[in-house]
Amino acid sequence: MTGPVLDIRDVSVGFTGKSGATLPVLRNIDLQVAEGESLGIVGESGSGKSTLALAAMGYLKRGLRLLDGSVAFRGQDMFSRTRQELEKIRGGELALIPQNSGQSLTPTLRIGAQLIEALRLHSAVPGAEHVAKATELLGQVRLPDPQAILSRFPHELSGGQQQRVAVAMALAGEPHALLLDEPTTGLDVTTQAHILELLRDIARDRGMAMVYVSHDLGAIARVCDRVVVMYAGEVVMEGTTRQVLKSPAHPYARGLLASIPRLADRHLPVALDGRPPAPGDAGDGCSFVDRCALAQDLCRSQRPDLTALPTGELARCFFTDQADRVSRTMSGAVPVEIKPDGATALQLTDLSISYHQPSLFDRVLGRSDARVATVDEIDVTVRRGETLGLVGESGSGKSTILKSIAGLLPPAGGQITLAQSEALATVVENRPPDHLRRIQLVFQNPDDSLNPRQTIAEILEQPLRLYFGLTGQALHDRSVEILDRVRLGGHYLDRLPSQLSGGEKQRVAVARAFAADPEIVLCDEVTSALDVSVQAAVLDLLNELKEKQGTTYIFVSHDLAVVKALSDRVAVLYQGRLCEIGPSDQVYATPSHPYTEVLLGAVLEPDPDTAPTLAADDVVELSPPAQGCPFQRRCPRKIGPICDSETPPWHQTADGHAIRCHHAITDLAAAQAGQAAE
Amino acid sequence: MSVASVPNENTRLARFLSVLRDVMARPSGAVGLTLVMAHLLLAIISPLIVPYDYKAMNSAMMLTGPEAAHWLGTDHLGRDVFTRVLLGGREALLVTGIATPIAVTWGGFVGIFFGLVGGRIDEVMMRVVDAFLSLPWILKMLVLIVTFGTGIEVLIPTLAFFYGIPVIRIARAATHDVVARDFVSAARARGHRRITIIRRELLPNVLDTLMVEGAMRWSWMLLAFSSLSFLGFGVSPPTPDWGLMIADARGFMSFAPWGVLGPVIALSSLIIGINLTADALAKALGIDRAQKAPV
Secondary structure (H helix, E strand, C coil): CCCCCEEEEEEEEEEECCCCCEEEEEEEEEEEECCCCEEEEECCCCCCHHHHHHHCCCCCCCCCEEEEEEEEECCEECCCCCHHHHHHHECCCEEEECCCHHHHCCCCCCHHHHHHHHHHHHCCCCHHHHHHHHHHHHHHCCCCCHHHHHCCCHHHCCHHHHHHHHHHHHHHCCCCEEEEECCCCCCCHHHHHHHHHHHHHHHHHHCCEEEEEECCHHHHHHHCCEEEEEECCEEEEEEEHHHHHHCCCCHHHHHHHHCCCCCCCCCCCCCCCCCCCCCCCCCCCCCCHHHCCCCCHHHHHCCCCCEECCCCCEECCCCHHHHHHCCCCCCCCCCCCCCCCCCEEEEEEEEEECCCCCCHHHHHHCCCCCCCCCEEEEEEEEECCCEEEEECCCCCCHHHHHHHHHCCCCCCEEEEEECCCEECCCCHHHCCHHHHHHEEEECCCHHHHCCCCCCHHHHHHHHHHHHHCCCHHHHHHHHHHHHHHCCCCHHHCCCCHHHCCHHHHHHHHHHHHHHCCCCEEEEECCCCCCCHHHHHHHHHHHHHHHHHHCCEEEEEECCHHHHHHHCCEEEEEECCEEEEEEEHHHHCCCCCCHHHHHHHHHCCCCCCCCCCCCCCCCCCCCCCCCCCCCCCCCCCCCCCHHHHHCCCCEEECCCCCEEECCCCHHHHHHHHHHHHHC | CCHHHCCCCCCHHHHHHHHHHHHHHCHHHHHHHHHHHHHHHHHHHHHHHCCCCCCCCCCCCCCCCCCCCCCCCECCCCCEHHHHHHHCCHHHHHHHHHHHHHHHHHHHHHHHHHHHHCHHHHHHHHHHHHHHHCCCHHHHHHHHHHHHCCCHHHHHHHHHHHHHHHHHHHHHHHHHHHHCCHHHHHHHHHCCCHHHHHHHHHHHHHHHHHHHHHHHHHHHHHHHHHHHHHHCCCCCCCCCCHHHHHHHHHHHCCCCCHHHHHHHHHHHHHHHHHHHHHHHHHHHHCCCHHHCCCC
16 A cells, blocks of 8 residues: 555634634644554644544534545545445444543443444454454453453443453454544553553554544653644644654643653643633634744744654744753742641541441341441541642542541541541531631532532632621622632633633632632642643642642642642552552652552653553452452562451551551562662 | 633623523524513503403304404404403413412422432432322312312412422422532532522522423413313403313304414414423523534
8 A cells, every 4th residue: 555544634624603703623734644653643622633533534523514625544535425435434444442432332232242243344254253253352452351241231341441342343343544532531540551552562463553642642652653733723743752752843842741740750840821722713823822932923923834844843833943942841840848847737547438328128137238448447647738649540539538528428437637636527517617617628620610600709709708707898809819819810700610711710719729718628639620731730829829828738639740749748549448658759769569569650651761561450449358458459469368368567667658568668679679670 | 812702791681681692593582582572562561452342242243253343253242352362361471470480489499409408308209299290280270279269369379389399300300410510519518508509509500491491381381271261260251361262162163263263373372482482592591402512
């Protein structure tokens, strides 16, 4: 085959806005994917990357239309084909793996039936061999016991397994090209690393072309040869993965890289201020001009072309020679360290939480509740002014613990103590106003935590009225002051949340928490719904507020690098049990608990030179084991029966680092040092 | 930055006007709202413009067909049908116009309350509501009317009570969607009282659904009222009312169809108008999921 597998020429896609004007979502996209090549498309939300991926299949979402250009797959135009022809190609020669496969698998059909349907429609395999072929495909995506999986329903599989089934279905038609739309977003870090390795291997073995759409440069670094950076519906940069990730020529790519928190960094990531223009708002000049450090008059009046640089990369910028001024090593703020005065801010004593409520039937029969608590044996003391990070995969109980501290989920046992000795009521309704005020909660997704029907003024007024009884001018003045503190002005007061960007909304949510003048702020995945450039700004803000107010944070996240950036101490949770706790430098270094080791090994860095280490299987456990070490079933350093039967002891070092494992700390240190040397 | 394009008017009036514009921009909304407005206007001014006295009988001119003096002819007592059609909606609009807001208010409040409380109380109460709804409405209403008699002072509370019950279900379902969201958890964690949470967090988000539901309830209530009149339990003669007029004229339908057609067209145009408006309102408010903007 001579030409490219996928040939996108000068494609523009747009929709008709409310005013009747045509607003472009994609502008003049030119892209070729060669046989066997894997291309990454990176961009933040709204950059048009998913629209582009779907357009490559000849599909546009309702309301969108092709304004210009053509898309050819293996030499044939996609937009001029009939529905029947497209049906043959899609899912067959050109397969899509969507973001959330759990939602794209039919819940009422067994995996086998769905796979066989894909084979029947898109492959030449004779009917009699379908089952054998399906089993083979499941084996190829490295699912354990493929025969058994065939007869399962989608909900019986974990997220990672569902994603593997989606890959198997895509492979059924022996595709020439795979389109992947954020295939690992929403999966746990260890699972994500496994899926990426799988995709890499499959693409290499079959010589398939891949188009990998993601916001995650770490994932892109792992699977792609070439990367396209999109911004406001256009390609701003194109180059090899190494070029884009090491020394990108476009200032946006530089800024994006700098805004990603990394494990090795001692400082907070650098925020990229502002937000991308809405469709149709880009003006005549460069679309990035409002956020660019290099912007000059020329950039405002004229749109730069995508020009080839001597190094072979393409960049849409007039001043690529000056890109070094926006250095990747540009250092962000250093996380504030408030010397804890030793006073306790919050203490969790033997906290256990259970979602399981004994049914009426069981209670009548006098049956005792045999289930294991979701969260158990949590003993943590948070000192005043400290930031405690809680990390763990989904289901590790980290958000559950926060809910319990906030009083939204009564614990099954144990005690939560505020300051030195003030016991907190388990239910929020029983807490005195003073306790309520001192603990505030910031949620993951501001779209969900801000009432869409309230203006920013009404949102901020709630805590101010409730805790301080402010009214009238005093209320207004205080609201403006609080908005200023989160770097939003008083003119935001009259807006509705829907009129703000994601980052601005999260700042309002932070402002609302700080309006109560709290001592402890519980942050539940506060940045995971945000784009990386915005995430950096929110982390920066939290850091700044901590410096000014001396607030204590309990910071929950699944992202180890984000936790590292902000936390003084880190606690690692698995299945609702603490595995390791200590100063963040030490938790992130060796020796560490085997689970921490697995987690750290799976972190994807936006660097083509690092590879994740895959130590444990990506099995998702639905409930913790009844006895022994919670990590017994996945542990790569399992000793033997002792791990299954006995709860491991805490090993403590002098500087407050504690690991809960049957291995002695010195053994772990020796083993992990040995591995690092290999 | 797009700051300049952000409207700084986020008042309720601004939102009302923008929704109204949206409703009028849709064909169903424009036709529906025009019909409803015309009916309301006629109900107010009809006593001033009717050509005849609605009570005036004329034994010399019974069941005449449409003619220049009587556009819709006369009924079996020689009364002008056109006059009676113009006046015939006043009672119905007055009764349902008062009963609908009452029904939506009490049903909405109870529904939101159960939706917020949840748990076992909510389950039990909903089964009670289900049981209640499984009985034919006309039976339940007739029991009350037979017990307490007819007349506005009985009809309004009766209609408001029975039509508030299905609103409970709708309000509860809408509340369930909202209660699960983090801003309600945030309000709980701050320690707001339940009534504050209902008023500030839940009600504004459920109000859109309630408004559309209210419009639908209004049209059903009009039908119910007319049915009661038709059966002789609503408006008492000689007051003109569409339901009553249909009942009176149905015996002569084979040779004097205009006596039935007049009130039927009036009643159905009002109900179609309300339904079209409710439909457009749902779309304008974004409650109708199928119509959500694609981008």
